[in-house]
Amino acid sequence: MSITSESKPLLGVLKGMRAETPPIWLMRQAGRYLPEYRALRAEKGGFLALATDPEAAAEVTLQPIRRFGFDGAILFSDILMVPWALGQDLSFGVGEGPRLAPPLMDTALASLAAVPERLDPVYATVARVAAALPPETTFLGFAGSPWTVATYMVAGQGSKDQGETRRAAYRDPLAFAEIIDAITAMTVDYLSAQIENGVEAVQLFDSWAGSLSPAQFERWVIAPNAAIVAGLKERHPETPIIGFPKGAGGKLPAYARETGVDAVGLDETVDPVWADANLPKHMPVQGNLDPLALIAGGTALDEAIDRVLAAFVDRPHIFNLGHGILPDTPIEHVEALLARVRT
Ligand code: CP3
Numbered sequence: 001m002s003i004t005s006e007s008k009p010l011l012g013v014l015k016g017m018r019a020e021t022p023p024i025w026l027m028r029q030a031g032r033y034l035p036e037y038r039a040l041r042a043e044k045g046g047f048l049a050l051a052t053d054p055e056a057a058a059e060v061t062l063q064p065i066r067r068f069g070f071d072g073a074i075l076f077s078d079i080l081m082v083p084w085a086l087g088q089d090l091s092f093g094v095g096e097g098p099r100l101a102p103p104l105m106d107t108a109l110a111s112l113a114a115v116p117e118r119l120d121p122v123y124a125t126v127a128r129v130a131a132a133l134p135p136e137t138t139f140l141g142f143a144g145s146p147w148t149v150a151t152y153m154v155a156g157q158g159s160k161d162q163g164e165t166r167r168a169a170y171r172d173p174l175a176f177a178e179i180i181d182a183i184t185a186m187t188v189d190y191l192s193a194q195i196e197n198g199v200e201a202v203q204l205f206d207s208w209a210g211s212l213s214p215a216q217f218e219r220w221v222i223a224p225n226a227a228i229v230a231g232l233k234e235r236h237p238e239t240p241i242i243g244f245p246k247g248a249g250g251k252l253p254a255y256a257r258e259t260g261v262d263a264v265g266l267d268e269t270v271d272p273v274w275a276d277a278n279l280p281k282h283m284p285v286q287g288n289l290d291p292l293a294l295i296a297g298g299t300a301l302d303e304a305i306d307r308v309l310a311a312f313v314d315r316p317h318i319f320n321l322g323h324g325i326l327p328d329t330p331i332e333h334v335e336a337l338l339a340r341v342r343t
Contacts, residue, residue, distance in 0.1 A: 007135060007136060008135075008136060008137070008138045008200070009021075009023040009071050009136070009138075010023035010025065010071040010072045010137075010138035010201075010318060011138040011200055011201060011240070013263075013284050013316045013317065013318050014138075014201050014240035014242070014262060014263055014284055014316075014318070015240060015262075016282055016284060016316055017316060018314075018315065018316050018317075019316070019317075021341065021342055022309070022312070022317045022318060022319045022341065023071035023072065023138075023318050023319070024070060024071055024072075024318070024319040024320065024337075024338065024341050024342075025070040025071055025072030025073070025074065025140070025318070025320060026064075026070065026320060026321050026324075026325050026334070027074075027244075027265075027320060027321055027323060027324045027325065028324030028325050029064040029068075029070060029074060029325060030060045030061055030063060030064055030074065030076045031060075031324075031325070031327070032327040033325055033326070033327050033328070033329045033331070033334075034063055034064065034067070034331075036063050036067075037060055037063060040056060040059065040060060044056055046092060046094075047078070047092040048090060048091070048092055050076075051076065051077050051078060051081070051121075051122075052118075052121040052122075053121070054121050054124035054125040054127075054128055055128065057075075057076045057077065057121070057122075057125040058076075058125050058128035058129045058132065060076040061073055061074070061075055061076040061125070061129045062129065062132060062133070065133065065134070065137055067331075068334060068335070068338055069338075070137070070338075071136070071137060071138060071318075072137065072138045072139075072140050072318075073129065073133055073137050073138070073139050073140065074140045074141075074142060074203075075122070075125065075126060075129065075139070075140065075141050075142060075194065075199065076125065077122050077125070077142070078098070079142070079143060079144030079148065079149055079152075079205055079207075080098050080100065080144070080149070080152060081118070081119060081122060081190075082119075082143060082144065082149055082183060082186050082187055082190060083100050083149060083152060083153045083183075084100075084115075084118050085114060085115055085116050085118045085119050085186060085190070086112055086114050086153075086182060086183070086186055087112030087113045087114050087115055088100040088101060088102070088112060088153060089101045089102075097157055097158040098152070098157065098158070099156060099157050100152055100153055100156050100157070101156060102156070103153070103154060103155055103156030103157075104150075104153050104154045104156075104168075104179060105154050105155065105156070105164050105168060106156075108175075109175075109178055109179050109182060114186070116186070116189070119190055119193070122190075122194070123193050123194065123196075123197045124197075126139075126141065126194050126197035126198050126199055127197045127198055129198070130197065130198025130199070131198075138200050138201060139198060139199045139200045139201075140199060140200070140201050140202065140203055140242075141191060141194035141195065141199030141201070141202040141203075142202060142203040142204070142205060143187045143190055143191050143202070143204060143205070143228075144187075144204075144205050144206075144207070145187075145204045145205060145206035145209070145221065145224065145225050145228070145243075145245075146179075146180045146183040146184050146187065146220070146224035146225075146228075147180070147206060147208065147209060147212070147220040147221050147224065148205060148206050148207045148208045148209070149183050149187075150165055150176070150179050150180060150183060150220075151165040151208050153179060153183075154168050154179070161211055162208050162211045166211065166212070166216070169216060169220060170216075173219075176220075180220060180224050183224075184224050184227050184228055184231075187228055188227075188228055188231035188232060188235075191228070191232055192231075192232065192235050192236060195232075195235075195236045195239050199239075200239070201239060201240040201241070201242065202232070202239065202240075202241055202242070203241075203242040203243075203244055203265065204225055204228060204241065204242070204243050204244065204261070205244050205246075206221055206225065206243070206244060206245040206246060206248075207244075207246045207323075208246070208247070209221045209245035209246055209247055209248050209251075209255075210245075210246055210247015210248060210249065211247070214251060217248070217251050218254075221245055221248070221251075221255065222254065222255055222258050222259055225243055225245070225255070225259040225261065226258060226259045226260055229241055229243075229259055229260040229261055230260065233260065240262040240263060241260075241261045241262050241263075242261065242262065242263045242264070242265055242286055243255065243256075243259055243261035243263070243264050243265065244264070244265030244267075244286075245264075245265075246265075246267045246323060247267060247269070249269065249270065252264065252266070252270065252275065252278070252279065253278050253279060253280075256279050256280055256283055257280060262283075262284065263283060263284035263285065263286055263316075263318070264279065264283065264285055264286070265285075265286040265287055265288075265320065266285055266286065266287035266288035266322065267287065267288060267322040267323055268287070268288050268289065268290040268291070268321070268322025268323065269322070270287070270288055270322070272287070272288060272307065272308050272311030272312060273311045275288075275311070276311050276312060276314070276315060281315075282315065282316070283315070283316075284315070284316035284317065284318065285312060285315060285316070285317055285318070286317075286318040286319075286320045287308070287318075287319075287320050287321070287322050288308060288320070288321070288322040289304055289305060289308055289319070289320070289321050289322060289337070290304055290321075290322055291321045291322065291323055291324065291325055291326050291329070292326075293305075294321065294325065294326075294329055294333050294334070294337060295326060295328060295329050295330070295333065297330065297332075297333040297336065301333060301336065301337065302340060305337060305340050305341065306340075309341070319341050
């Protein structure tokens with residue numbers, strides 16, 4: 001084993017090494033299921049205030065590392081920081097999802113004026129976390145993938161089936177491509193700056209990749225993710241990239257082959273045995289415990305953990321959930337998960 005995999009197990013797996021015990025982190029591990037997060041959020045007066053305060057955001061990033069000793073720390077920020085930097089207003093109201101204004105279904109992209117400095121506090125957060133993390137912990141940056149980010153920019157909020165954005169993409173593909181290209185360009189700069197300030201790997205969240213037909217998936221998921229990977233590899237060839245096209249299902253092997261990502265994240269609907277048989281032979285995978293099994297706990301949780309572990313014994317594997325940890329997850333179940341994966 002190389003120095004990398006011994007000193008930073010998660011980074012080692014991303015570079016293609018197989019670990020005896022898979023490294024583990026959980027998507028959305030910094031957040032509302034932690035009492036210490038809720039306390040700090042209340043003190044700062046909301047999500048955006050927290051995410052743009054480097055000292056507080058660094059603290060939130062470190063909270064789950066201190067409590068659980070995960071192998072990866074994910075930057076505390078949000079995928080909607082990029083639309084904010086592209087010039088939309090961003091707000092996170094209490095009890096409702098995030099809002100972006102004006103929605104691009106009402107306004108042309110050209111009417112927005114980009115404000116890239118809005119991302120500066122994020123880079124300051126990255127630098128602080130990089131200086132404070134234990135040496136064995138891998139620091140992960142992230143951004144949303146263009147399709148997923150576009151679904152929020154077009155509708156101005158989350159939507160049930162991304163219908164407005166799917167319609168816009170068919171109605172005027174050239175105008176929609178301009179939105180995708182603007183997100184792509186900003187995202188390459190954003191992730192490059194995260195890397196320059198200290199993240200060691202990055203994840204691309206394509207949370208709504210599952211709503212597209214195969215041809216639209218090629219055009220709005222595979223092509224833009226490939227463009228981001230190419231742009232990043234040009235500037236930072238050594239930094240691993242994890243692609244997470246949630247809901248891609250049978251389109252995962254094409255995504256894995258065609259985007260150039262170093263590793264793929266699997267959601268909980270993917271059969272891990274199928275994934276192992278159908279993904280490129282040595283490609284690292286991340287996933288894919290059902291977040292609801294983690295809420296259930298007990299034997300249901302143990303069996304679900306063992307099934308994931310067994311499927312990936314022969315390939316580089318990072319243990320994770322299939323999607324973000326839910327706010328009502330009991331802390332003791334997270335402890336039980338860690339104990340089982342690590343013994
Ligand atoms: O632990 C971490 O992973 C922290 C960083 C992080 C957040 N959001 C913080 C956050 C990450 C990686 C994200 C990703 C994100 N944000 C995604 C992709 C992953 C996914 O879950 O599919 C998406 C689609 C968003 C957009 C977003 N941000 C929504 C829909 C919401 C509201 C609903 C929700 O999930 O809470 C947010 C708010 C948000 N982002 C919170 C946090 C901790 C909750 C804010 C609060 O009320 O404190």
